[in-house]
Amino acid sequence: MQPSELDCPVEIVWCIGEVSPLVGSLTASDFSWLSVAEQDLVRKMRFPKRIGEWLSGRWTAKQLLSRYLPHLANQQLSSVSIESHPDGYPLVWVDGKPLKGCLSISHRQDKAAAAYTTEKDVLLGIDLEWIEERHPAFLQDYFNDYEIEWVQAAPSGERAARTTLLWSAKEAALKALQLGLAIDTRMIEVHPHIEGDSLDWQILEYCGDLSKEGYRLIGWWQRRGDYMITLAVNLPATEPPAFYLREISLSD
Structure with missing residues (x-):
């Protein structure tokens, strides 16, 4: 391409x-x-x-x-x-x-x-998750040390949201990679940007080497009430294009 x-x-x-x-x-x-x-x-x-x-x-x-x-x-x-x-x-x-x-x-x-x-040429993944508390064993099973530290550094009232965000971002990435849960989710390290209003799309950075050669992962997240929404795209690793994320209302 x-x-x-x-x-x-x-x-x-x-x-x-x-x-x-x-x-x-x-x-x-x-x-x-x-x-x-x-x-x-x-x-x-x-x-x-x-x-x-x-x-x-x-x-x-x-x-x-x-x-x-x-x-x-x-x-x-x-x-x-x-x-x-x-x-x-x-x-x-x-x-x-x-x-x-x-x-x-x-x-x-x-x-x-x-x-x-x-x-x-763009592979896409979306994930929707209910924000809820998770058992500490969940973090050990699915998150790496950096991610666990990021969750635990948050005020206690925000830890459920951070945990849900990381999990949702991994789910979206695995969909974009078309891998499902066939791999260890700790191989995908998530770095969420938190700037301004979480009701707007925020950037997700991914670290890992799971995209096929010549491709890269990028993503976005936002909070919608008691839900977390994440989007990930797996695309050719050239200069990334501009993206336009448009919500379609189903209530019309």
Whole structure:
């Protein structure tokens, strides 16, 4: 890839779904908005919690795509099929044809989040986490010494938020790397920037050597109420392009 291919700003659209998967059009018995492949998959799921999270994530992602991409605006949601690659990341098909770009989905509690870019050379990961206390053993299992020290240096009332931020940033990075939890998360060291209002996007710096040769990881984070949201991109390691992070409202 030539450096000039990413000279223009890269747009990433994202959203948070405020809907519950167990009411209205998201009842477990109403699968009309799912593709045939999606219906087959959800019918094999056994646990209501898993079904609810899965439906909420797919619904949110399809709403994002249909609001952002003009050619999907009038498409039936069932014509959009979000399926899983064997390595776990989502692949999107529209009427049986692959959709250009990269989609990422996350769900936590009663909310879901999705992010998408049309840029073919940018791999994307989004993560949504509920801010909560974690057992000290969690830090030892998933964070390195630097990260544990950063969490413990915070006032006691902020440690849960810092822990959640680091974990979410690692989850987003693993999605962008298309690795899932197949590696030791301590191999990805996270350096969050904290400047001004945490309701705005802040920069995430990653240290580690997990991107394939010629690629690099960068990211962002923000707090939204009792949730932490992180975005990570895995992109060619040329001069990084400008990014435009645009939230799409699902309440319109």
